[in-house]
Amino acid sequence: MINKLISQRITVNLWFDKNAEEAINFYTSIFNNSSIKGITHYTKEGFEIHHMPEGTVMNIVFELDGQEFLALNGGPVFQFNEAVSFVVNCSDQDEIDYYWNKLAAGGDPKAQVCGWLKDQFGLSWQIVPTILSELLKDKDPGKTSRVMAAMMQMKKIDLILLEKAFAHHK
Template sequence: MKKRISNQKITSNLWFDRNAEEAVNFYMSIFKDAQIGRVAYYGSEGFEIHGMPEGTVLTIEFMIEGQEFVALNGGPHFKFNEAVSFIINCASQEEVDYYWDRLTAGGDEKAQVCGWLKDKFGVSWQIVPEALTDMLQDPDKSKTGRMMSALFKMKKLDLKALEAAYNK
């Protein structure tokens, strides 16, 4: 029997309709530090319970950037929303651009602001330059206020523009 890919105590579970395998492969193509773990399949009872034919993927364990996830094919009962999102902390604008461009492919960036996007599966992500947190922690409220005013007008975050507003 194959073992889990980590000993992480808490694992994020992502409920997909019928495209968990497609979603996992999409994430594997984007994140450099990524691996697939155990895969479980529906038996004959899968159709009875969730309308899934026998042999359809039930769950796929996967890990991206040290974070363990499980993707579940559970049917159309639940949808993703912005109440839960995954933050990608980026060291540079190039890294922000990399993740933004790949995760918005087929997704939705129009309805989101402040670095949030929805990928083509409806999962919400926030692509954030690491320097943003440092700027937000500054006790000089005029600096953080200018930066926040700029931030609230952005979809994809522009580190140079944020730093310019902060340092103005």
């Protein structure tokens, strides 16, 4: 049973058309401490409802960096949109570059703004430096405004430019 593979009380379920296995293999190849924990397949039962051929992957329980998820091949009924995104907190520019380049590969270049990107499967990600929240909550509104203005001009976050904007005095 797929639920026995899930140890969290609340687990994100990602609805894919028919490419959940491809997507999960992609994601688990990017993040350390990631794995596929279990896969279930459609049977002939319920075909009139799910319209999936017998043997097609139905659910995949997987982990990304220790966080559990569930993927479903549910057909083309629902699509991802930017209302839900995954935030990847990065300690430095090398991490930002790594996750941005990996997740953006094959994605929608028009959906890249302020550290956000949409991957090749339509899932939205925010690739952000962990220091960003500190830069944006400084007591000096001039600093936070400069950081925000600099960030709004970026696709992929450039940590050096954010730090320069923060430190810049006119």
